[in-house]
Amino acid sequence: MIINQFLILGAALFSIGVYGVLARRNAVLVLLSVELMLAAVNINLVAFDRYLQDSIAGGQIFALFVITVAAAEVGIGLAIVLLIFRNRKSANVDELDLMKL
Amino acid sequence: MSSLLAFAAPLLLAAEDGAPKEFSDGGVLAEWAWLIPVVPMVAAFAIVFIGKRSPWKGWGLATGSMAFVMIYGAILFISNLNKGITYEGSVAIGEIGTDPYGHTLGLEWGWMVDGLSIMMYLVVGLVGFLVFTYAKGYMEGDIRYTWFFASFALFGGGMLVLVSAPNLIQLIVGWELVGVSSYLLIGHYWEEHENSSAAIKAFLVNKVADVGLFIGAIIISLSVGSFRFTDIMAVIAEGDSQSALARFSFWAGVAIFIGAMGKSAQFPLHVWLPDAMAGPTPVSALMHAATMVTAGVYLIGRLFPFYNTEFFADDTRYIIIIIGTLTLFLTGLLALVANDIKKVLAYSTLSQLGYMVTAMGAGAYTAGLFHLFTHAFFKSLLFLGAGSVIHAVHSNNMSDMGGLRKYMPQTFWTFLIGSLALAGIVPLAGFWSKDEILASIQYAGQNYTTAQGGAELANFVLVVAILGAFVTAFYMTRAVSLTFFGEYKGHGHPHESPKIMTYPLIALAGFSVVAGWINIPGVIKWFTEALEARFLAPGDHHPEAINFGLAAIGTVAAVAGIAIGYFIWFADRETQKERDKFRIPVLYPLLEHKYYIDDFYMDGIVRPLRGPVARAVDWFNGHIIDLVINGTGWLAVRIARVTYWVDQRGVDGVFNASAAATGGTGGLVRLLQTGRIQQYVFLIVAGTVVLVAGFIIF
Numbered sequence: 001m002i003i004n005q006f007l008i009l010g011a012a013l014f015s016i017g018v019y020g021v022l023a024r025r026n027a028v029l030v031l032l033s034v035e036l037m038l039a040a041v042n043i044n045l046v047a048f049d050r051y052l053q054d055s056i057a058g059g060q061i062f063a064l065f066v067i068t069v070a071a072a073e074v075g076i077g078l079a080i081v082l083l084i085f086r087n088r089k090s091a092n093v094d095e096l097d098l099m100k101l
Numbered sequence: 102m103s104s105l106l107a108f109a110a111p112l113l114l115a116a117e118d119g120a121p122k123e124f125s126d127g128g129v130l131a132e133w134a135w136l137i138p139v140v141p142m143v144a145a146f147a148i149v150f151i152g153k154r155s156p157w158k159g160w161g162l163a164t165g166s167m168a169f170v171m172i173y174g175a176i177l178f179i180s181n182l183n184k185g186i187t188y189e190g191s192v193a194i195g196e197i198g199t200d201p202y203g204h205t206l207g208l209e210w211g212w213m214v215d216g217l218s219i220m221m222y223l224v225v226g227l228v229g230f231l232v233f234t235y236a237k238g239y240m241e242g243d244i245r246y247t248w249f250f251a252s253f254a255l256f257g258g259g260m261l262v263l264v265s266a267p268n269l270i271q272l273i274v275g276w277e278l279v280g281v282s283s284y285l286l287i288g289h290y291w292e293e294h295e296n297s298s299a300a301i302k303a304f305l306v307n308k309v310a311d312v313g314l315f316i317g318a319i320i321i322s323l324s325v326g327s328f329r330f331t332d333i334m335a336v337i338a339e340g341d342s343q344s345a346l347a348r349f350s351f352w353a354g355v356a357i358f359i360g361a362m363g364k365s366a367q368f369p370l371h372v373w374l375p376d377a378m379a380g381p382t383p384v385s386a387l388m389h390a391a392t393m394v395t396a397g398v399y400l401i402g403r404l405f406p407f408y409n410t411e412f413f414a415d416d417t418r419y420i421i422i423i424i425g426t427l428t429l430f431l432t433g434l435l436a437l438v439a440n441d442i443k444k445v446l447a448y449s450t451l452s453q454l455g456y457m458v459t460a461m462g463a464g465a466y467t468a469g470l471f472h473l474f475t476h477a478f479f480k481s482l483l484f485l486g487a488g489s490v491i492h493a494v495h496s497n498n499m500s501d502m503g504g505l506r507k508y509m510p511q512t513f514w515t516f517l518i519g520s521l522a523l524a525g526i527v528p529l530a531g532f533w534s535k536d537e538i539l540a541s542i543q544y545a546g547q548n549y550t551t552a553q554g555g556a557e558l559a560n561f562v563l564v565v566a567i568l569g570a571f572v573t574a575f576y577m578t579r580a581v582s583l584t585f586f587g588e589y590k591g592h593g594h595p596h597e598s599p600k601i602m603t604y605p606l607i608a609l610a611g612f613s614v615v616a617g618w619i620n621i622p623g624v625i626k627w628f629t630e631a632l633e634a635r636f637l638a639p640g641d642h643h644p645e646a647i648n649f650g651l652a653a654i655g656t657v658a659a660v661a662g663i664a665i666g667y668f669i670w671f672a673d674r675e676t677q678k679e680r681d682k683f684r685i686p687v688l689y690p691l692l693e694h695k696y697y698i699d700d701f702y703m704d705g706i707v708r709p710l711r712g713p714v715a716r717a718v719d720w721f722n723g724h725i726i727d728l729v730i731n732g733t734g735w736l737a738v739r740i741a742r743v744t745y746w747v748d749q750r751g752v753d754g755v756f757n758a759s760a761a762a763t764g765g766t767g768g769l770v771r772l773l774q775t776g777r778i779q780q781y782v783f784l785i786v787a788g789t790v791v792l793v794a795g796f797i798i799f
Contacts, residue, residue, distance in 0.1 A: 094779075
């Protein structure tokens, strides 16, 4: 089995995710990009699991955990974004500089 | 109390017939006699702290302590009459080095119980108790009532410390305690400048004399190798003309006598005593009778063998007798012109002190101390009587009195008894003691046939002493006449004093009558025997029988004084006016200016010295002290500048630099803190990339 194509796909997806997180101004799209990064990680996990022939399939189980946690995280994230939008009539992350003291 | 040393008596005693005389050590009475000085001292300090809350605001404590001393003194006196007591107790406190001969000079506190000190305990206690009682009435309503009794108790206590001293150091301590408490009491009404000046004058004149006492004490104790009187007496008893004490004794004797001249107010140093009348009258009474002026006579009495033994200070006696005679006559004349009744009595005290000192100088130990004993009673009586009058008239001046006989009968009669006792009228106290002094001087004249002309001197002194008796009677007649006879010239209505004041007067009048009867030559010798009890017998002469010739001359002198005084001053029967117009051209101005002695001290010593001294001090102050101070200031400024620089640049610099560094770092780090999430994430990612790259490469 050749693992390279999976890793290249994961890296590409991760890079796109990073780009999205850094470049996008819309908070929803930022969240989507985060999901892309998680997906890239999942691909890597599954690929290595198969490549290493893990007898208990730990990589796949981790991937399932990541998906679950990601779902929860998106739920919370979207809720926050929704509230921010409601309060400020905008979901632009550039305007969310309240963390600066 | 581990080093408690008690000496029983049997050393060095010889009665006049040469047979050794046995004295007792006084037993438990003498062992506990240390209470006599301690109780009044404790009372004085207790009054300072709790006086205002104690019964009668401190009067109770003070008088109680004096009552204790009186009772203890009386018991001791009676036991001493039974069988002479000589006891010396002492407690070692420390050492103050060694003398040139290798003796260790011990510092001790002790108490002497012998004939001389017992007599003084009795006098101080008895007169003190009566005067303290009287003072309650006299000082009623005084602003510093409690404080007065604290100082008064200290006065009595200080005198008892002095009297009980078995060594020179304790004697000096008591001496100075008396000095300082007299200063407090004379200046009791210090609001008036005159009174505080009088207090300072008394203190300073005494201080001048004290230098003599210190020098004498140093010479004696260094040449004997001990401060103890018993050790000094032991050296004298050996009678070695080559001993160190004998070689220095003349100057030591003179120096000690100068000290005695200050406290006992002898002629050129007498100036403080009349001014000391600024104090309240009970103070004058106590000071003149028992506590202060008797100290000098007591000191000579305590060191009497030193002055009366060949090879020792026996030459000093010529000085003593001359000073005493001058005092007794010259100050007696001053009493003739004084207007202040207390000053009349003060000059009279000076004159009587002159008698005592003259007697001491003539080698008459018993006679001198006997006069001290009787004088204590009638002089305190006279002062208290004068105080009673002043209390009624509110003035010290006899020109504001007169005719008080009718208003104040008790004061009048007691004052009259005191005056007659002072004048020396048979059979009152003063007669016996004065007569004994005259007899002793006469004896000295007959027996001192030394090369220095002792006999002529003694005969001259005898004449002066008889003249002095005349003057005494003369001025007392004047005082009685101006105060109690004629017309009242003051304001208001005088009234008799309260009972608390008149009872002491009556008691003292009683003593003024009977005090002389305990020493009638040839009949009753109690006083002589009582005083003989000491470690080294005084070896003085005292008459064995009444010298009727001298007694007659003395009495004639006194009666003549009264008679002439009567014609000069007594009320004119018709006009009821007294004639205080006794003016002798040259003498009167001289007396009025008190022989110009005060003026001499002021213009002759104080003022000429004051200018140069003040200038010298000013120069010293301007040039030396200011230089030091300015130099110190200049140096301080320099040091402060350096310190300031170090503080500002060094210490503050460290703090400022660390603060600036923190601030700068903060400022730099702050730039990262934009609040923009994407930038943070970028940094995280970049950091991760760098880390990963680092791991991969290295």
